Amino acid sequence: MKQMSQRTSRRELLKLFGVGGVGLVAATATSLRYAEPAYADQSTAETENSEAVSSEAALQRLLDGNQRFMQQKRQYPHQAARDLQAVATVQHPFATLLTCADSRVPGEIIFDQGIGDLFDVRVAGNVVTPEVLGSLEYAAALLGTRLIMVVGHERCGAVTAAIQGGALPGHVSTFVKAIKPALASIKTKSADVNQQIDQAVTANVQYQVEQLKQNSSVLAQLELERKLKIVGGRYDLDTGAVTLVT
Structure with a gap:
């Protein structure tokens, strides 16, 4: 791991952003009109803030939610009007996800979570990217999330483009460039292109996890203090399953 020249404390970050112990983002429900979906009754313990949820508990909550999604037993937690009001002026997310922007990988749905x-x-x-890294640091250092999961998925178009190479329009090449270093870690490449893509999806998740650990003094310090856990996951488009990537 690279040695970082500076260590930024949470207190310093709070001063930098000009906030105290509450979230910055406020929402309003005055213009929203919808029927409440069916949802499981949520206890006070299940709505506790992120600082009371350990990294292990946060990971298990994600995995349990994914199991419900796969089994079509979703509870639709924290999606009622009262939940919208509860987080209108403060947020305490229990986990942070870095996922592909693919329309088939919506985090709240595949992990059966709510607002x-x-x-x-x-x-x-x-x-x-620097912007992504800053966002993840914000979540961990200011919002107090104890878990970051990097989630890739099979048949990822961005990974496929990185393998195939060739000219790309506009700024598409920027994220392909960020994936290509991950391909170098694949020791034995399959002759089958679909298997190559599958290998690359996993390699890319592993590489991006390492980028987080190596390039952020904020995240590295939180990990050292056992206040943060960073893991990788792979989402199966066919089954809906999320498996951990080591």
Whole structure:
């Protein structure tokens, strides 16, 4: 791991952003009109803030939610009007997701979570750019999320483009460039192009996890203090399953 020249404390970050112990984002429900969906009754313990949820508990909550999604037993937690009002002026997400922007990988749905539960950062190829890194630092250092999960998915278009190479329009090449270093870690490449893409999806998740750990003194310090856990996951488009990537 690279040695970082500076260590930024949470207190310093709070001063930088000019906030105290509450979230910055406020929402309003005055213009929203909808019928409440069926949802499981939520206890006070289940709506506790992120600082009371350990990294392990946060990870288990995600995995349990994914199981419900796969089994078509979704509880639709924290999606009622009262939940909207509860997070209108403060947020305490229990986990942060860095996922691909693919329309088939919506975090709250595949993990069966609700409003205010997850801090979502979505970008094609689930790559770590400076803006993405800053967003993840914000979630961990200021909002207090104890878990970051980087989620890739099979048949990812961004990963496919990185493997195929060739000219790309506009700024598409920017996220492809961020994926290509991950391909170098694949020791034995399959002759089958679909298997190559599958290998690359996993390699890219692993690479982006390492980028988070190596390039952020904020996240590295939180990990060192056991206040943060960073993991990788792979989403199966066919089954809906999320498996951990080591």
